[in-house]
Amino acid sequence: MSKRPRKSLSQSQNTSRLSQSRLEGAFSQSQVSVDDAVNNCVRYIIYNGGQNTYFRKSDIQKYCAPRTGQFLQQVIEGATQILEQVYGYKLLVCDQTANNSKAFIVTNALPYKNYIVDQEEPDFKDSQKILLLLILSHIFMSNVATPEASLHAFLEHFQIDVNVRHPVFGSVKDYINTLVKHKYLATEIDPLTKKVSYSWGICSETEISKHAILNFVCKVYKDRQPKSWTNQYQIANEQGFDNEPSSENDD
Helix, strand or coil: CCCCCCCCHHHHHHHHHHHHHHHHHHHHHHHHHHHHHHHHHHHHHHHHCCCCCCEEHHHHHHHCCCCCHHHHHHHHHHHHHHHHHHHCEEEEECCCCCCCCCEEEEEECCCCCCCCCCCCCCCHHHHHHHHHHHHHHHHHHHCCCEEHHHHHHHHHCCCCCCCCCECCCECHHHHHHHHHHCCCEEEEECCCCCCEEEEECHHHHHHCCHHHHHHHHHHHHCCCCHHHCHHHHHHHHHHCCCCCCCCCCCC
16 A cells, blocks of 8 residues: 655645635635625614614624624624714614514714703704603602603693693604603503503613703702702712713702
8 A cells, every 4th residue: 555645844834824824815804894894884873773763683684794694793893883983873782672682772972961941942852852851850850660640740740741732842642652762761561550650761871961860850949959869869870971961059
């Protein structure tokens, strides 16, 4: 039986270099695909951000990164970084959808700006921000998830009937449903009574300073300081809001 000729040292080295070159080429090609997928993901989210309440991870892979496979998480991380640094958006994981697929929402990463509540003639969007401020204030000061009846009764103190179209705020009931849809409000449904309760949604938690809400409430009461609301003040501190406005009432 004839023996196979042994490879010379130079042949082995050439084979090793060839294998290494193929590996580097494959990695380089995959990196190009990842970079393209990141850019596609950024465009997809920006283009559809105003239409979608959330983005499923499976959809991101389907429309932006179909051939990335194990690099999908790298694509999402790269897109997240570009969205925040370039466009001022945050891509956050939200509640899992009905089919258990992970989903993301887009929220504002730009510095917080106080809502102007004393503007003489606010436009419709500013009016809705004021309504959001009132709703979030009531929920925050309640310490727990707020029953729907309690929220409606609170708004009625401001002559806002959720069942009647308001001359300034429009359809309040529709607006509350929109806040739920866009994750500014979260809902809980009692399994027995089927009654709905509201709490802050993930968008409110990341976009709106609880210290600003507390300062607003103190201005309404006039003679209260933020620290006098012990529990709320502690919760506001725990929020760790980067864009927290200065506390004019806090000394």
